[in-house]
Amino acid sequence: MPIEISKMIVHKLNIRGTGPILATSCIDLQELENPEEALNFFVTHIENSRSSGFVKKCQFWNLENNTIKNRVVNMIRALEDVESFERIFIEESAGIARKLANSMKNSSSRSDGSLFVILYSIDGQNYIGLIKMDPDSGIEVLDDLTIQVREDMLPSKKEKLHKAAFIMCKDDYVISDTHLFVLDRQQSTEEAAKFFLDTFLNSKILPGDENLTVAYQKEMLNMVKNELDPQYFMEFNRRFKRRLSTGEHFTLEEDFPPLIRDLLPENERDQDLQNLSRNIQNSLVRKYPGEVTGFTPVIEKITNRVIQSIDRTIEVKIAADADDELYTQEFLEDGSFVLTVYPEARMDEKR
Incomplete structure (x- = not known):
């Protein structure tokens, strides 16, 4: 042409x-x-x-x-x-x-x-x-x-x-x-x-699968972070990245509620999540006018999870599609964070 x-x-x-x-x-x-x-x-x-x-x-x-x-x-x-x-x-x-x-x-x-x-x-x-x-x-x-x-x-x-x-x-x-x-x-x-x-x-x-994959990871996580305690937010992030890494079409209406509902405080688990979904949608529309409630994740645009100390001296990266059976993570009552990686992962220190 x-x-x-x-x-x-x-x-x-x-x-x-x-x-x-x-x-x-x-x-x-x-x-x-x-x-x-x-x-x-x-x-x-x-x-x-x-x-x-x-x-x-x-x-x-x-x-x-x-x-x-x-x-x-x-x-x-x-x-x-x-x-x-x-x-x-x-x-x-x-x-x-x-x-x-x-x-x-x-x-x-x-x-x-x-x-x-x-x-x-x-x-x-x-x-x-x-x-x-x-x-x-x-x-x-x-x-x-x-x-x-x-x-x-x-x-x-x-x-x-x-x-x-x-x-x-x-x-x-x-x-x-x-x-x-x-x-x-x-x-x-x-x-x-x-x-x-x-x-x-x-x-x-205009919204497209590639830029919506990037935008959802930013806008949704920013919104949800204000709704959950740190431990539960970390679990939500893990679930969300794993869901994206399947490459299956994602819709805000159907796929978001199951990821977060059981992580909410017990007295809020039966609430209608439409308001939170609408806030996420409105945040996305301000940058990408048009239909933003559904997209097919672009695998190359899914970022690793990053767990970082407040002074950034300690950082752990976990791939979005990392096998759940290879590690566990939890916050203790004294504020300590424990990441357990099982022998099957065969950990090694990078030079």
């Missing part, structure tokens, strides 16, 4: 200056020097970015008032009008660049660059690509064997991009449907988390 590029424009974000430097015309694809190589440069970046493991399937949030979605819709509506499309494409892409520059100025990100807005198609499906490319300097060896510094060079085809969105051109954007694919890699630990995905695009990652 070859990628066909039909329209392209670039705006400089200029976040260290007074404001974006906005193009007033599209790049003339027919007049490019070595057009085949130039277009291949962008096609390769699109292909590599789309296949990256960092790309998330997303939907626009706040559909009625979503700025980026509305600007893309204006472009889509003008696609069939040859006379007005280029003007609208230029205007709307400039508005998108202004929003990205403002979003960056209000974040901790200071990686200036250029925003390419590209209309392309794959197998008849149109996309609007938003690709942020960070500037770099390069060294060119001239014919006389001297060297020349080239400023503001675009990243080579071999380099990985950090910020890009590939927006599907659709007749209608509806809740819980795939609207776009987002690449939002962080360049440093100090960078504000996901400003590109959250603030600029105002989009949310």
Whole structure:
């Protein structure tokens, strides 16, 4: 399925200056020097970015008032009008660049660059690509064997991009449907988390088996930890991880209550667990809009259980699918924690 590029424009974000430097015309694809190589440069970046493991399937949030979605819709509506499309494409892409520059100025990100807005198609499906490319300097060896510094060079085809969105051109954007694919890699630990995905695009990652496997281990365990004594929470965690490691479809309604009910205080064991289930669901929906009450666990995303002292000087890891018959664990009345590992486990100290 070859990628066909039909329209392209670039705006400089200029976040260290007074404001974006906005193009007033599209790049003339027919007049490019070595057009085949130039277009291949962008096609390769699109292909590599789309296949990256960092790309998330997303939907626009706040559909009625979503700025980026509305600007893309204006472009889509003008696609069939040859006379007005280029003007609208230029205007709307400039508005998108202004929003990205403002979003960056209000974040901790200071990686200036250029925003390419590209209309392309794959197998008849149109996309609007938003690709942020960070500037770099390069060294060119001239014919006389001297060297020349080239400023503001675009990243080579071999380099990985950090910020890009590939927006599907659709007749209608509806809740819980795939609207776009987002690449939002962080360049440093100090960078504000996901400003590109959250603030600029105002989009949310759609729930899927892989990200729900990760999210349930975090959100459910955080909720349940407040409901159980440490010993019983540890047992719940063991049961939950073992249940996930079977790989069988998990539903909040059917599979959660049996894991926790007999671990609750005796006077609470007959309670309706719907409120706790609903709190878990609401916590998940805030991050993953859509259906989050059921998923098929992805085994590779199930983490080991970690038992750790409060000062982190002692740590024990137990695999989610560890055989229950190989060990027992318990808290004593004096607060001691006892982990007994039976001879069949054949314990050894790692070097």
